[in-house]
Amino acid sequence: MEKAEKLIKSIGIPAQPKLVLDIDDELKQAEPDIGKITGLISQDPALTAKIIRVVNSPFFGARKQVDSVKQALTILGLTHFKNVVIASALSEALKLDQRHSINEAFWNHSILAARIAAFIARRLFRNPAMENEAYIAGLFHDCAVPLLVQKFPDYLPLAPAALNQQPAADTLQAEERAYHTNHCAVGYLVAKSWHLPAAVCQAILFHHSPDVDIHADLPTRKLSACLLLAEHIDHSYAAMLSGAPADASPEAQGLAKALFELDLAPEDLRDLKEDAYEMLG
Structure with a gap:
């Protein structure tokens, strides 16, 4: 840090x-x-x-x-x-120029993740405050990516992997080797500087970690689980639109702890995906 x-x-x-x-x-x-x-x-x-x-x-x-x-x-x-x-x-x-392909990819991913996270929170908690925090967490979770692209031109090849979480561990290790930090930590600092809620900042810091149970605070665990599922559904939605192969099991995707935290079974995740796809049109 x-x-x-x-x-x-x-x-x-x-x-x-x-x-x-x-x-x-x-x-x-x-x-x-x-x-x-x-x-x-x-x-x-x-x-x-x-x-x-x-x-x-x-x-x-x-x-x-x-x-x-x-x-x-x-x-x-x-x-x-x-x-x-x-x-x-x-x-x-962030001075986003939508003519830059990575900025467009960042913006599309962030807005979709925000909408899906808010949808999940609305469905599961029926709490407007939690829904709003889920939206903000989805919106800001990758905000460091365009900043790193602006600062380091050689970061550009890493940006798609940072946004697409393919695979997360390798991406974070590559960032650490090159810049001695990662986009999760930088995004956390941006969120803190914007005085976002503490749970949102923590969810951003650990948004590539499937271990949502590391958070002692219950609302933070719930929010982190929402964000993890939102990213998963976002990527599944993109794969569906492109005709890519279906996702592997929730366990293989590192979602088991998030599902447990939200009291969801794998079949509940399938229903949630279908409803989210319908919401997104």
Whole structure:
């Protein structure tokens, strides 16, 4: 972690925009002022444009073209709108150029993992706070990848494996050999700097580890298990769309402890996958 901290200082952690903090404070009010929220966002034309682009992307499934922040708020509701704001702010902070193939791969993977993690949390816990944390964990879990690509051009060959978890242990070892840290540790530091919940930061730090039982805190174990399953379902979904071979058993994929933590049997995972595929369209 000390080496990760030194590295992140040389890269520069993208700061969470104060505007996002102000919007979050307003959304936490008993009766959020929609006019105040739209007024805050209008102060940042770049963020406004990014929010509208994100809402209109296939990932959020807006049923009609969204042309304004107020319209986005009306269609999505406060919770989902907050997630769009954070996603948009992260994209802007990381300076993602979607013309770069690895940035596009990162963004697609992160948004899908976030949506699937939130879907799992909603299905299993029926707790809005847990659902929101699951979304944020999915969104941020690989945020170090584009930062490392920007800092080290020779990191680019490792980036697809970091995003696709194929295989995780080899990827992390290669990162450690080359940079004396890994994208999990760097992502953890970014999450901490954005003042994300402690459980989210821990889930990001250990998101390539199948040993979810290492966490003493129950909510962190549940969140880590959600993120692990979300990545698995994301990769299964991509394989299904591409016609690739079916996944191996949950045990072979290192999911046994996550399933145990969430009180799911292998057949429950199959049902969860099918419902997630339907949700994703």
